[in-house]
Amino acid sequence: MLRGTTIDALEGYDRGQALAAGFSSAKVKDWALLHDVYFGPTQAVKQQATAVRLAREAAFTFDQLVMIERALKRIRRSRTRMKLRLRLLRQKRNYRTLSALVRELVPKPARKPVKRVAFSKSRDGLRTVTATADERDVADLEHHLNQGIDPEQPAGPQLVENLLSLMRGEGGGVARAVPRPMILVPLPEYVRILDGEGDDVVLGLTDATTMTGAEFLQANYGEQLEVAAFHPQAGPVNLYRTERLANRKQRNLARAAMPVCPFPGCRQGADLCEIHHIEAWSRGGETNLANLSPLCRYHNRVNDDDPGRARRGRIENVAGIPTWCSPGGYAVANPYHPFAAMRTLFPQ
């Protein structure tokens, strides 16, 4: 039924016919939306005709027209909608560049997360619960649930087991600040904070959260928190060791230098990461700080340990910072943690 250009096919659109022809209800809904916009009753007859002409001339596809209308739904006033529609239709683009222009002209309202707990319907006898709470409380829960899990087995079911024993009262509750995260403080800022002048300073923690200089002083974590002070030139202390397993100090400093798994988009805090040899121990890689990087369990498994057989990319030491490099050799930082690098602490 969609013969000719999309827009012409829409003119003769008939909902009942489309449903009878076996199209999905989502498709039928999209067509109805477009039909209404381009051929439905309107006060702006001239502009509507212009829209039809532009869509026809540039042979916009069905998917492109739907993308435009879905975005325009967010605009309340129909006159503003029509203005933006005509502007978008005036420039023929491919799907990707059109979608970029739509995002630019009709930005999605930033959705602020709110504290909540939500439960899903059952599927195959299972239900999903999601909770949004203060990041420090959730970091404590995540750390608690990760206690004692077997790294050789899938993590998911074990995390559920731990959550259930917590819920049934066998776990004794979640302690505050269990992970004893390390705070990463550039030396000059550390001095300012101790002088009470660092309220605007934002500090990174190795559990992938942040706190301000003021919170740092109020929190009174005392010995619960370790502070890793970085020197602009010297960086973290580099302990050379010939042993295969990193010692505690090395592990802590590796986490401090990279407080989150360095794979782009990964949100796993370094506290829950494994410590990975960038150049594999089996290939002569040494256990010193320059060769260590925290990697979450999953990314440690998929990292291409063999540089010659790159499929998923691998972690490399780029200017002292563990950084993911694509199979083609492009270095991409993980922007998830605002402190995920010495470079962030000391922008040159």
Ligand SMILES: [Zn+2]
């Ligand atoms: Zn990861």
